[in-house]
Amino acid sequence: MIRSEILKEIAPILRDQLVVCNIGIPSQELHAIDDQPTNFYMLGTMGLASSIGLGVALAQDKKVISIDGDGSVLTNLGTLPTIANNVANNFILLIVDNGSYGSTGDQPTYAGMKTDLAKVAAACGCENVVECQAEDTGKVLQAAIDSNKMTIIVCKCESGNAKNPVITMDPVIIRDRFMKSVQA
Amino acid sequence: MSIDKRIVDDFVANGVEFVTTVPCKQLAGVIEELDQRDDVFHIPSNKEDEGMGLCAGAFMGGKRPAIIMQNTAIGVTINTLATLIQYYRMPLPMLISYRGELREPVACQVEMAVHTKALLAQMNIPTYHFHWQKDVEELDNILKYTFMCNKPVAILTDANFWGGYGDQ
Ligand SMILES: [Mg+2]
Numbered sequence: 001m002i003r004s005e006i007l008k009e010i011a012p013i014l015r016d017q018l019v020v021c022n023i024g025i026p027s028q029e030l031h032a033i034d035d036q037p038t039n040f041y042m043l044g045t046m047g048l049a050s051s052i053g054l055g056v057a058l059a060q061d062k063k064v065i066s067i068d069g070d071g072s073v074l075t076n077l078g079t080l081p082t083i084a085n086n087v088a089n090n091f092i093l094l095i096v097d098n099g100s101y102g103s104t105g106d107q108p109t110y111a112g113m114k115t116d117l118a119k120v121a122a123a124c125g126c127e128n129v130v131e132c133q134a135e136d137t138g139k140v141l142q143a144a145i146d147s148n149k150m151t152i153i154v155c156k157c158e159s160g161n162a163k164n165p166v167i168t169m170d171p172v173i174i175r176d177r178f179m180k181s182v183q184a
Numbered sequence: 185m186s187i188d189k190r191i192v193d194d195f196v197a198n199g200v201e202f203v204t205t206v207p208c209k210q211l212a213g214v215i216e217e218l219d220q221r222d223d224v225f226h227i228p229s230n231k232e233d234e235g236m237g238l239c240a241g242a243f244m245g246g247k248r249p250a251i252i253m254q255n256t257a258i259g260v261t262i263n264t265l266a267t268l269i270q271y272y273r274m275p276l277p278m279l280i281s282y283r284g285e286l287r288e289p290v291a292c293q294v295e296m297a298v299h300t301k302a303l304l305a306q307m308n309i310p311t312y313h314f315h316w317q318k319d320v321e322e323l324d325n326i327l328k329y330t331f332m333c334n335k336p337v338a339i340l341t342d343a344n345f346w347g348g349y350g351d352q
Contacts, residue, residue: 020241040244044267048237051229052268055241055249058225059202078230082238086227175272179244 001134003096004029004162006155007067010138013145014039018182020053020066024103025161026096030067032164037177041167047076050093054083057091060182063145064090070097070111077120083152084125092144093152094137100159118154126152134158187346188213190320191279195250196223198327200277202242204228204235205252208281210346214252232257233264236276243274248331250277255284255300255340256293265307269336276336277327282313285342304338311338314345 003026007014011034020040021027027041040056042049050073053066073079073095083093099112111117118131128149132140134157144151167174185193191214195203204227205215218226225247229235232253239249257280269276283290284297304311310333312326313319323339330337 042268044271045233045237045264048233048240048264048268051234051237052241052244055202055238055243056245057241058227058238059242059245059247076231076234076237078234079237082227082229082234171272175244175274179246182245 002158002160002162003098003102004033006096006134006137006157007033010141013138013141014065017145018056018062018064018178020049020056020064022049022068022072025164026067026069026102028164028167029162031167032162038181040178041169041174043167043171043174047072047079050079050083051076053093054079054086054088054091056182057088058086061090062182063092064088065092065094065141068093068095069102070095070099070117071101071109073117074109074111074115080121080124080126083150084121084127087127087150089148089150091150092141094141095152095154096157097154098157098159102159102161106159118152121152121154126150128152129154131156186213187317187320188217191323192217192221192224194323194327195277196221197324198248198331200248200250200327201225202227202239202247202249203252204238204249206230206232206235206254206257208254208283210281210283210341210343211252211279214279232261236261236264236269239276240268240272240274243276248275250279252279254281256296258300258303259296262303262307265309265336270307273334274336275331275334277330278336278338280338280340282340282342285344287343287348300340309336309338311340314339314341317345317347319345
């Protein structure tokens with residue numbers, strides 16, 4: 001399974017949740033599969049999906065799911081200690097780990113080599129770290145939502161991208177409709 | 185009243201409830217003051233761009249954020265300022281320790297100090313420079329201005345403002 005197939009499968013779960021989605025093709029795929037005002041698409045700033053999601057989760061009570069990638073987490077590795085030490089039980093970090101920089105031409109990441117992101121997260125102090133295969137993502141994500149515990153999911157999948165148009169929505173509109181969903 | 189308490193009081197009076205910090209010796213008192221207050225959530229970050237991500241999230245979650253950092257962080261955060269904070273039009277007061285200015289003992293700090301105002305100007309970031317202790321009187325208006333216009337705003341605070349750098 002590749003990322004877009006996972007997103008298609010978990011779209012019904014994501015639908016009712018606040019979602020902060022990683023820059024590039026992940027956001028394009030989610031936008032094409034099931035655009036929702038509850039989705040915050042990152043159009044720039046690689047690496048910050050987990051930080052933005054944690055910020056939203058700490059500021060209010062609704063559940064927040066950050067959809068991140070292995071490459072992006074490696075870019076902002078300092079995020080994992082911050083998450084571990086500032087527990088928000090309404091926060092789920094879903095790392096779609098395809099072992100490659102998908103948006104830039106599938107160059108391999110270190111997560112696809114010796115580096116184990118689930119072990120890194122655990123070593124940083126994250127308490128509920130679940131590694132799963134792509135096929136089980138929906139089940140694991142729903143269990144994390146139901147647990148009311150901050151959870152880091154590392155979902156191992158194949159690399160590859162669906163072909164979708166870039167997001168042309170104005171960033172201020174993306175931000176505004178997301179904020180209205182938070183307040184709703 | 186101590187300058188540290190005065191600064192945190194102004195943040196609180198302007199509804200700032202979420203503050204992230206990357207430390208600097210000059211900012212140690214403010215950070216200590218933040219930790220003692222129940223009315224502000226203090227979350228240390230490991231790098232300033234990460235901190236700006238946290239602040240962007242907190243803002244969208246309904247809390248007024250602020251970041252406290254050194255001016256060297258301007259070199260780290262240009263992309264985040266342009267493509268996150270400015271692009272999505274979010275307010276972000278940045279209380280910045282302006283190292284490498286008058287009374288600075290560490291020569292290398294001057295190397296980023298000479299670029300600091302030029303970079304902020306290039307980014308069209310409103311910038312204020314506190315050099316004398318009385319300059320703090322402007323902080324309340326700067327915070328109101330920041331949340332009025334939804335922009336990142338820089339408050340540069342140099343060693344003279346903090347009463348000299350350590351034992352120098
Ligand atoms: Mg990847």
